[in-house]
Amino acid sequence: MHLQSIRLIQYKNYKEAHVAFSSQINCFLGENGSGKTNLLDAIFYLSFTKSADQAQDLQCILHEADFFSIKGTFSQNQKERTVLCAYQAGKKKSIKLDNKPYKRASEHIGKFPTVLIAPNDTDVIRGTSEDRRKFFDAIISQVNQSYLNNLIAYNHALKQRNSLLKQFAEQDRFDADLLEPFTRQLLDLGQKVYEVRKEFIAVFKPLLVKHYAMLSGQRETIEIDYESDFSEGIEEKFRHSQKKDLILKRTNRGTHKDEFVFLMDGKPVKKFGSQGQQKSYLIALKLANFDFLKNELGVKPILLLDDIFDKLDDLRIEKLIQMVASDAFGQIFVTDARPERSISIFEKIKQEHKLFTVSQGKVEVRKQIQ
Amino acid sequence: MPATILNFPPKIVENAIEEISKLPGIGRKTALRLVLYLLKQEKESTENLTTALTQLREDIQYCGTCHIISDTTDCTCRTVTRDLTTICVVQDTPDVMAIENTHQYKGLYHVLGGVISPIEGIGPEDLHIDSLFSRIEKSDPKVEEVILALSPTMEGDTTAFYITKKLKALGIKVTTIARGIPIGGELEYADEVTLGRSILTRTIYD
Numbered sequence: 393m394h395l396q397s398i399r400l401i402q403y404k405n406y407k408e409a410h411v412a413f414s415s416q417i418n419c420f421l422g423e424n425g426s427g428k429t430n431l432l433d434a435i436f437y438l439s440f441t442k443s444a445d446q447a448q449d450l451q452c453i454l455h456e457a458d459f460f461s462i463k464g465t466f467s468q469n470q471k472e473r474t475v476l477c478a479y480q481a482g483k484k485k486s487i488k489l490d491n492k493p494y495k496r497a498s499e500h501i502g503k504f505p506t507v508l509i510a511p512n513d514t515d516v517i518r519g520t521s522e523d524r525r526k527f528f529d530a531i532i533s534q535v536n537q538s539y540l541n542n543l544i545a546y547n548h549a550l551k552q553r554n555s556l557l558k559q560f561a562e563q564d565r566f567d568a569d570l571l572e573p574f575t576r577q578l579l580d581l582g583q584k585v586y587e588v589r590k591e592f593i594a595v596f597k598p599l600l601v602k603h604y605a606m607l608s609g610q611r612e613t614i615e616i617d618y619e620s621d622f623s624e625g626i627e628e629k630f631r632h633s634q635k636k637d638l639i640l641k642r643t644n645r646g647t648h649k650d651e652f653v654f655l656m657d658g659k660p661v662k663k664f665g666s667q668g669q670q671k672s673y674l675i676a677l678k679l680a681n682f683d684f685l686k687n688e689l690g691v692k693p694i695l696l697l698d699d700i701f702d703k704l705d706d707l708r709i710e711k712l713i714q715m716v717a718s719d720a721f722g723q724i725f726v727t728d729a730r731p732e733r734s735i736s737i738f739e740k741i742k743q744e745h746k747l748f749t750v751s752q753g754k755v756e757v758r759k760q761i762q
Numbered sequence: 763m764p765a766t767i768l769n770f771p772p773k774i775v776e777n778a779i780e781e782i783s784k785l786p787g788i789g790r791k792t793a794l795r796l797v798l799y800l801l802k803q804e805k806e807s808t809e810n811l812t813t814a815l816t817q818l819r820e821d822i823q824y825c826g827t828c829h830i831i832s833d834t835t836d837c838t839c840r841t842v843t844r845d846l847t848t849i850c851v852v853q854d855t856p857d858v859m860a861i862e863n864t865h866q867y868k869g870l871y872h873v874l875g876g877v878i879s880p881i882e883g884i885g886p887e888d889l890h891i892d893s894l895f896s897r898i899e900k901s902d903p904k905v906e907e908v909i910l911a912l913s914p915t916m917e918g919d920t921t922a923f924y925i926t927k928k929l930k931a932l933g934i935k936v937t938t939i940a941r942g943i944p945i946g947g948e949l950e951y952a953d954e955v956t957l958g959r960s961i962l963t964r965t966i967y968d
Contacts, residue, residue, distance in 0.1 A: 545916065548916060551881055552880050555880035555881045559880055559883070559885065569927045570878070570885070570886060573920040573924055574920060577916060577920070
C-alpha cells in the first residue's frame with residue numbers, strides 16, 4: 393500500500409496543492425513555517441480522519457477560507473483507492489472512500505495504517521502515566537476492537553463508581569450493597585484490559601529492544617516494565633483501599649492506574665535519560681509500533697518522520713535512515729529544515745526517492761532518483 | 763431607506779414552536795412544520811389534541827403498588843385472574859407494554875421508573891425499589907418469584923445486582939430474562955459479547 397498523490401484545498405497554510413509521491417522515500421525540505429509538517433499532517437488526516445496536532449477541524453482551514461478538503465489517491469492491492477476528507481465550517485465533516493461516504497468516521501481508521509514519528513512530542517516519555525496508557529491503547533485498539541469496547545466500558549464503570557463515592561461523601565452515608573456491583577464491573581472489565589495489555593507488552597518488548605539496539609549501536613540496553621494492580625491479589629487490593637476510596641472520593645485501584653516504565657540500563661528514562669536518549673527511545677517505540685501493526689495487519693503502514701534529525705547525533709541519524717530505507721519498511725515521508733544534511737544522507741541511499749522543496753505553502757520537486 | 767425587517771414568525775407561532783421543540787426528537791424545523799400543519803387543519807382537530815393533552819395531565823394515574831400508568835384505579839396488580847405470586851421488575855412503562863404484547867406472561871409487574879446511575883444522580887432511593895420490598899413482604903398470597911427484566915446495560919446490570927442482593931436476604935427466588943441471539947437473526951452478524959454469552963448460558967435441546 394502506498395499514497396500515489398495528494399490534493400489539498402485550503403488545508404492549513406496550503407491554498408491549493410497537488411503532489412505526486414514516490415512509492416518509497418519522500419523528503420520535504422524547507423524552512424521552519426514553510427508547511428512541511430502540515431503536509432505530513434494532511435497525510436495523517438487521510439488515515440486517522442483528524443489532525444495529528446490535536447487541532448480542531450475549524451483550525452485546519454486556511455486563514456479566511458470557509459472549508460478545506462484533502463484528497464488522497466492510494467494504491468492498495470494493485471487497485472486505486474481514493475480517500476476524500478472535507479470539512480466546511482459549521483457542518484459535519486465528510487469522509488468518503490471511493491466516493492462512498494462512511495456512516496461513522498471511526499470505520500475508516502485502520503484501513504490505511506500510518507505511523508507518525510514526531511520526536512518533539514515527547515509526552516509519551518516525559519508525560520504522565522495517562523499519556524503512556526493512551527499511546528499503547530491507541531496501538532492495541534487498531535488491531536483489537538473488543539479491547540476498545542472493554543476499555544470504554546471500564547471507563548464508564550469507573551465514572552459511575554467515582555460518582556457514587558462522591559455522593560456517599562456528600563450525603564455522609566455508605567451502602568456496601570450499592571458500591572459492590574460497580575466494584576464487580578471494574579474487576580471483570582479491568583481483568584480483561586489487563587490480560588490484553590500484558591500479552592501485548594510481551595510481543596511489543598522484543599520489537600522495542602531490537603529497534604533501540606539498532607539505533608544506539610548497542611550503547612545502552614533498554615527494558616519496558618508493565619505495572620498493574622491486577623498482577624496479583626486485585627480483590628484484596630480493592631477491599632483494602634475502600635476506606636481510602638471513600639475519603640478521596642475516587643477509585644484508587646484498577647487498570648486506570650497502570651504504568652508502563654521505560655528503563656535504560658536499569659534506570660527510568662523519564663528521569664535519567666538525556667534529551668537525545670529520550671528521543672531515541674521515542675523513535676524506537678514508534679518503530680516498534682510500526683512493526684507491531686505490520687505483523688498484525690499484514691501490510692506495511694505508511695511512515696511519517698517529522699523533524700527527527702534534531703538532537704540526534706550523526707551516527708544515530710545514519711543508522712535510522714539505513715534502517716527505514718530497507719525492505720522492512722514501505723512508503724516513507726521525511727521532513728528536514730536543513731536541506732544540505734538530507735541531501736548528503738540520501739545521496740548514500742540506493743533506493744528510489746524524491747526530494748521536494750516546500751516554501752510558503754508551495755511544493756516543488758527538487759530531485760528524483762529512480 | 764433600509765427595508766423594515768419583517769416580524770416573523772409572529773410571537774404566538776414562536777411560542778408554539780418553542781413548546782413543541784421541547785419534545786424529544788423534535789427540532790425547530792419539525793416544530794415549525796407541525797405548527798403550520800395544525801393551523802391548516804379544522805379547528806376541531808386541534809381542540810381534540812388540546813383536550814387529550816389536558817386529560818393526560820389531569821386524569822392519568824400511577825398505580826400506588828406497581829407504578830404502572832393507568833386511567834382507572836383497577837390496575838393489573840389487583841386483578842385476581844393474574845398470577846399473584848410472580849412479579850416482573852422493569853425499568854419503565856413501555857417495557858410493560860412490550861412484555862404484555864408477547865402474551866407469555868400472566869404475573870404482576872413492578873415499574874422502577876429508571877435504573878441506578880450515580881453519574882446522573884439516580885440512586886436506589888430515587889427509584890421504586892423500597893416499595894418493591896415492602897410489597898413483597900406484605901403480599902398475600904406470598905410472592906414466590908421475582909423476574910428481573912432490565913436492559914442488559916451496565917446500569918441495568920448494576921440495578922439487577924443490587925435488587926438481587928436485597929431479595930436473596932428475603933429468601934425469594936430471583937430470575938432474570940435470558941439473553942442471546944434474536945429469533946430470525948443470523949449467527950454471523952451477532953456481536954461477540956452476545957454470542958459468547960449465549961454459548962455460556964446454552965440450554966438443553968428438547
